[in-house]
Amino acid sequence: MTRGRAKWALALVFGIVLVSLPYWVRDLYQLHLASLIGAYWVLIAGLNLVVGYTGQLSIGHVGLLAVGSYCFAILAGKLGLDPQLSMAICGALGGLVGAVLGLPSLRLPGFYFAMATMAFALIVTELSLAQGDVTGGGTGLSVPGFSAPFDTPWGNYWLILAIGTLITWLTWNVACLMWGRALIAVRDSEVAAASVGVGIFRLKLTVFIFSGVTAGIGGALFASLQSYITPDTFVFEIGLFFFVCIIIGGRGTILGPFIGTVILTALPELVAPLAKFGTFFYGLTLLVVVLLIPEGFGRLVELAVARFSGEPHRSHEVRPDLVRLGAALKEREVAS
């Protein structure tokens, strides 16, 4: 079996495991956790392109999550629109807000941009509290679930799985094709990328809008899982959490941030007594990763695997075949 085939086989196994998850998972709580990871992943997959590939350090993406969630709660809950349609509209609104946020901010250098996104997240919380008539203010809004066949916990999970797979496939394609290379070029050296003809601002904006769309959809899914949202739900620490998932998973890969998401979501549940150290722990992990393994855990795994798989050295020394050379020279001498 060739390497490519092996990859496909494993992807298939992975897929089967995920699809059949509701059957082998122990109880509804674990199913809820899996659905939550899925909803986060929808947002993080899009954010990965912005942070991991393009290197735009957006720490306030929780604002876009909030926009998506509130939009879904209002459209599907208050106004009673079809939930699936509402979700699509949430995605569109997320993209629009992403454009509005990105247009002025993406031109700014790194730190300025990060601060702008942080300020954005705080503004969204402020507005959701202030506009009480629309958003329910401090009391918040209750969020309906999706309509059949997605209204059971299993149905909801499969919906999230389907959307997550679609988004992952999209980002995978972007990453593997020329676009992905362009993104990485922008991250590593903007000046060089510009000199090769990459339209930097347009690239950044497009990717940012895409991340807005995924955040909007992720927000809708997240809200229906929470079943009730208030401005307190969207604390700044969640934006930090998304960011850390990507960084510790490994920038420039798709699977790395996915592993990061799974680990960081499951970990607080595992170590419930350490709940109060949660955010401190995120900060510590981020610091350790940045100082020691800037490429993230994904890279660590790759390195470990490369060492174990004992793959042949790609490069080999060139040794002159002196005997043959001597014979060839002699022939030449004889011929001339």
Added chain:
Amino acid sequence: MRPLSWMRALSICALAFAAATGAGAQEPIKIGWLSSLTGPLSSAAIAENQGVQFAIDEINNAGGILGRKIELLTRDTAGEPTKAVNLAQQLAFSDKVHFIIGPVNSGESLATGPILARAGMPNIVIGAIDELIDVKKYPLAFRAINTNTQWIEGGIGYGLDVLKRRKVAVIGDTSGYGTSSAKTAGELLEKAGVKPVYTVLIDANKTDLTDEMTKARAAGADVLMPWSAATGLMARLLNTRGSMGWDVPVVGHPALMALPIKALLNKPEYWENVFAAGYTSTTYVDGKLPERTQKLVDQVKPALGGKIDFTFWWVALGYDTVKIIEHAVKTAGSTDPAKFKDVLEKTTDLPGVYATYSWSPTNHNGFPDKNIVVNSANTFKDGSYEAAPR
């Protein structure tokens, strides 16, 4: 990535996932306790926790309920609704508890209510926001604490009827609780025929309140009604009132009489002419506490280090939530949720330490109006207060 990495990724995911689990259900009666032991409102949660733990120890030492011991599963939600939702699900589905107490914060409770209702889990509610109880939407939720309306009505009653004021300034904070309380206060005042002369929402961390207080004074307010659980904000309000030399009475949320305020005030006299909604169970009458409260105080005091330097009704509330469950299970003869609901709906005048509870099929708020009383804020002694002058 290499195929092997995929397998590693898969195993990591599976491990992380499968490990996040709890034990299955067994003989003891399991009570889940969602408490925000860290984060905002942690002081209330910690005190309530004392009450809950004490009640459980007391019942277990006496042989448990119907011969079964109680097992308490405490989960720290850190005041975050997302965590509260996850942990509620964990308690309901993984740990399979029989009853859940809490969460403490109204914001968290708003999120867990629908989830626990869907899971068919009986829930003793200890958040005050009115929307938490709905007989149709949350049939198994029963409230032990008073409703926000009861607090506000108590305060309004004192301000309008006893102090005979008509020009009210309503002050809330920008949190979930603060905004909805300010709104409710405005509505209840209008129902009483009084329109507030000034309403404002202040960020709980705002350092300087001179603008707002000046505006309130300019609007002609003759009584201030702050409804916020933020002690820092309350302290700053009183300091500003004092440094302005404005002798207007203040009637509002119990946070006005919380002990930490004493340290935050610039001068002790700034705490005078301040009244807060309180409880008959923690009010001294002729120097004495009600019998049941005194009994609990005496029992709990040694465990708390010999002194009580926080509001005692939190402990009493925690204690009562467990006793309510005990009453329901004993009367029903089982932990069946339907029987639980049935028993509590037929319960009237259940004598607790914190209050005397009555529920009905149309009303799941157990706290009676008459157990609300207005206290003078600066009369803290061992967790309880003196009644405000009438």
Added chain:
Amino acid sequence: MLTVIVSGLAIGAVYAAAALAYNVMYSTSKVLSVTTGHLCMLGGVFGAWFIAGLGLPIPVGLAGAIAVGALFGWITEIVGVRRVLARSDEHLWLLSTLALATMIQQAVGLWWGTEPKPFPRLIPQDFSAGLFDQKYWLPILVVILMAAGLELFYRLTLWGKLFQATSEDAFAARARGIPTDRVRSLSYLLSGAVGGLAGFTAGQLTFAFFALGLSLTLNGFIALAVGGLGSNLGALVGGAGLGLLSAFATYLFGGEYQQTIAVGLLMLVLLVRPEGLFGAKRVRPV
């Protein structure tokens, strides 16, 4: 009305102090650390702890707060900046300082508590002094003095020149024998001291509160961006402007749109004049 102006200037002074701290850090390392606001917070918290908690006399508390600020500024440099600058990856320092800031905030929250705690009275004064209350004029006075002091430092002393040399071209500075690592450490120490002092003097205004850090980082940054990176006068102007704007916005529209208006100001200035009011136009190296 006058109270609005005075309280706006007072809180603006704290923002200006954070901007000054940013400037000092930037002057040697071209790094803007997320921990800047936290240095001010630490000054306030530790000042309150030394004086009110441990009962030390006020000058000792003051020195202690400055020392703690300087210490954490130094830690920022060692942990967050030094190793990271050595690599070529441009924005890792943002991540490392963000991580450090989160850790500091959470650790202080766990130790000190999540409620704002009172800051002791520094100079005996009656509380009904109204506008002349020390919580207003102390931060304003101290920050103006600090800005003046920093300007003198840069213009007149040798070490100030060393700072500037290190920031303009680190290689050339090293070639001339300047110990750039030590200069950078010193500048972070200094910015920590600036932050700590500012936090200490503003303690009566802001109370000793652990969550101040992030808000000051953001607002101090807005003051910096508006006033211009690298300019101390700009820091003062930016801070005052932001403080006044916030105060008036709250007075006129209520506290609900405070953050929105502050960021609106930032966006406006950045769109019209990206280098800030007093900043120098930056030339990009190709």
